[in-house]
Amino acid sequence: MPRRAAPHAHALQQARGFLSGLAAEDSKVYQERRLLGWSPEQLYSVVSRVDEYSRFVPWCVGSKVLRGGAEGGYLEAELEVGFQVFVERYTSKVTLQAPNKVHSSVSDSRLFDHLESTWLLRPGPQPGTTWLVFKVDFAFRSALYRHVADLFFSEVVKRMIGAFEGRCREVYGPSSLAAGGGGRRRAVEGGGGGGGGGAVVGQLQRQHPQPHQPHPALHQSQTQQQQQRQQRIEYKPADGEGSGGAGGGAA
Template structure:
């Protein structure tokens, strides 16, 4: 009798069910260097996302209040063969929070993003990012669930790097006033 042992050289990760009806949720908290006003300005400048966030091919703001606060904006995302554009209603509370909710129904059943900024001293801010989404396309849900934790970390790191790389007008004004 001949017995043949088989061993797989590699195995594929278990894919989530394509029929999942629950939205995916992710939360990240991080304390970063920068005032809460400065962090808010970076996050609310949706039209600049294409300059520093991976996979963002285009970013735009369609509407602002009379005070210049964004109320509608969007992104065009590209990755390998995927490319999608969506528009969000924005609710910005200067220095405190930015909420984005998808208005585009072709891509998402649901998209809700909330950034919250808590001062932790003059030049430190606690950033809480809460993301809840469900794509209309079940394949997008399956693919995104495999990479969402990494993408969330990449995204918050991109914002953290942007805060460090951009001048903080408030801090510069404080420095100039102290001279």
């Protein structure tokens, strides 16, 4: 006669089936590209000071460097995040390449199967500007954690760049892309539309105003010359400008 499975074996199989249903989903990846109004060195200084994160990073309630430092290109820091009854503490291993890259990874968390973030900093089209690419890749260990933390952590990630912008503004002053110079910059970056080209043409016209009342005998020839000059004006965006813009998107 075939043997009957022991009751405890059947219970174990049921438990395994239940736990397999709580397995973590595939990784979530968030990436954003943005043009910021501070130099790469300034942004790198803010990002690399991990011990100051608790002062401005959303819901980061504790941050301290355990060993190493930015000067040596490697550090380990203990970070604690908290929101209402949710609290998580983990060690972040950070590698740094001044002033262009900061990468961190987490492997000892009860909440995350993995958590990696990368900051890439490249000089922008004007002095005092930076092309920033921020990417974070994470996955939760189980659905029990995921249901509690998924929406919360996604919101934290989306607010990260804004928090670091605010810190740069606090430490180094207003963005070089602020109202005034920044407004003109955004108009030029608009590319092929009438806004950018019109701004450039309008500026050239203001620098070379027409005579208020030209002599009648010269009116026709001056008008023809102006038309020829207008036809020669063609705006060509510099490298890095155009459709890329300052905006970013999730990948």
